[in-house]
Amino acid sequence: MTTKRLSIQRYLPEQSKTPFWQEFEVPFDDSTSILEALNHIKEDMDGSLSYRWSCRMAICGSCGVMVNGEPKLGCKSFLREYPGTISIEPLAHFPVQKDLIIDMEIFLEHLAAVQPYLINDSQDSNQTHKQTPAQLAKYLTFSDCINCGLCYSACPQFGLNPEFLGPAALTLAHRYNLDSRDQGKAQRMVQLNREEGVWTCTFVGYCSEVCPKSVDPAAAVNQGKVESAKDLLINLFKR
């Protein structure tokens, strides 16, 4: 059976304060994913290797890692795609807790900050909210996010300033702002209008490139800029 060399960045805080690289020779065929290779290492070679995973089918968004410097879902990238040694690191721009496990706290805080849920205080809010296919189409692509965090690892602005709300949170805010059943736009615009809101984005566009669900966060964030500019103008005339 053919094998491939995986170079994995290890970080064991109880042993050393700095990370180190460890190489493994892993058997593979055309269907072997990075995640399966990691499972093979953990089961048969080194049980101390730590990483997150769950569904194996690009739904849960847990197995994000840097593969040859690019943010990828382990379950959705395959060893056959990479000639030579494959380097695997924890997702960039996040603090590392152990091996390939990152601390996602700041990402979750940013998600919560934009109130990513339907806000509707109208009298009939207990009724079923009807929505036409055309109204659904307005936000549908932006609702495919699985919160894997790859776009944060692809975003140099988030890397430079972790206070930046970032691609996924701003996309989710935009997704709910576009939803015909929602009335929370005014509350979310406060977050979007901040400097750490949409305006930190400089449209590098790599977030959309790496998104495993083709959500196009860069488009959502920049549509958010248009909304933020409109919001500013409207508020100027309101006063």
Add this chain to the structure above:
Amino acid sequence: MAKHVGYFPELKRNWWLKNRYFTLYMVREATVLPLVFFIACLLAGLYSLLQGQQSFQGWLQFMQNPITIVINLLALVASLFHAATFFTLFPRVMPLRVGGKAIPAKWIILGQWFGVLLVMVLFAWVFGRGV
């Protein structure tokens, strides 16, 4: 759970050299540099025009300098490259709809290039008449 922050890799100054995508982004942003030179040239031209004929002749000579021409050609190429990136991104930022139907991105991009062509033809006509 205790907040455990282990190792936090810092983003190095050369982060944009490590990824082809980031390098291309920096090239896009750097297109402003030759454009600043071009605008400085234009402003200097206006200023020397106010200063009188001798000053304006001096400016004309400066503009004919091969180095000036090369930098200004670079500014033209840079602005066309920037326009190309901008035009491609535009339909994603401002998806246009007519009668409830989305206009294909390809059409919007072509429309913008058509606009550029129109402006160029207009300028050639306006400034080319006297020659």
